Amino acid sequence: MNSIVDYEIDELKALKNKPANLYYKGNLELLKKPKISIVGTRKPFNYTQLLTHQLAQKLSLAGNCIVSGGAMGVDAISHKAAGVDNTILVSPCGINYKYPAINKKLITQIEQEGLLLSPFDEDFKATYYSFVQRNEIVVALGDILIVTQADLNSGSLRSVEYAKKMEKDIYVLPHRINESLGTNELIKEGSAKVIYDIEEFINEFTKTPIQKENSDDFLEFCKTNPTFDEALLKYNSLVYEYELDGKIQIKNGFINLC
Known part of the structure; x- marks a missing residue:
């Protein structure tokens, strides 16, 4: 039998229709940490992949738990970059299923070291509606919502609508014209704040001293x-x-010092 959260989660009071039960596997202590939700497209550009990874990793190192939905693309990058022991995955199906199958290894690691949540019975299979409910919970858990790339009429923009109703701040990355039309539209209408400087943004949400990588070790490794x-x-x-x-320089698949 899978466990059910036996207390009320304050952040979920913002939901119009709270789930009757919330099933979980993993570490419930993560719910007590400051949390930031990150969502986006399943097919991110290389630019988006890099900056999503930097954001999730640095926000995690700064004391925040990263919340996302376990999908391919931006979701999976966010979970991995945060570290599987400092991320919450909200599933669109029962937690006996690993969905999507391509992320089975990641989901297993998160339920063992991080936290896997689902509002659905343990053997429930995902439906259109369950993705919608998953997205709403992801937004509700976070102090803010970051959308790193999204098309018009995408699930990520549905998440933005939830964030607006919950009066949460929404942040996006700057993209070129005719790319990530959904987030560019949010900027145009003034619904989202733009992250122009990652370090400056991270400092705004720093809860603990940032644990920096040892640069000397990295350079020694590159030698x-x-x-x-x-x-x-x-x-x-x-x-x-x-x-x-x-x-450093990357040439023919190898790293060299400059």
Whole structure:
């Protein structure tokens, strides 16, 4: 048998129709932390992938728990970057199912080290409505909502509508004209704030001293001429940051010091 949350979650009081039960696997202590919801497209641009990873990772290091919906794309990137032990995944199906199947390993890690939540009976299969209810809970749990990329008429914009009703601040990334039309429309109508500087934005939501990676260790690692994949697996977005700063060079799949 899966466990049911046996107390009222304050953040869910904002829901118009609260679920009768909330099933869970994992660490309920994460519900007590400051929480930030991150959502977006299932097919993010490389730019979106990089900045979503940086945002989720740095917000996590700054003491915030990252909430998302477990879908491919932005959701999965956010969960992974936050660290599976500091993220809450709200499922659109019963928690006996791993959906989507492509994220089965990630979902398993989160239920073991982080927190998996579902308002549906444990063997319930996802439906259109269950995705809608999942999205509403994701928004309700977060102190704010970040949408890193979204098309018009997308599920992410439905999440924005929930955030508006709950009077939560909405943040988006700046995108080029004719890209991420949904978030660009939010900027145009003044519904969302734009994250122009990640460090400045992170400082606004810092709850604990940010745990910075040891740059010396990373540079020492780069002296071994590792592959790009090896560096990315070990140091995540630090690889991209050092490349942008001109400290390393990626050539033919290998890392070199500049």
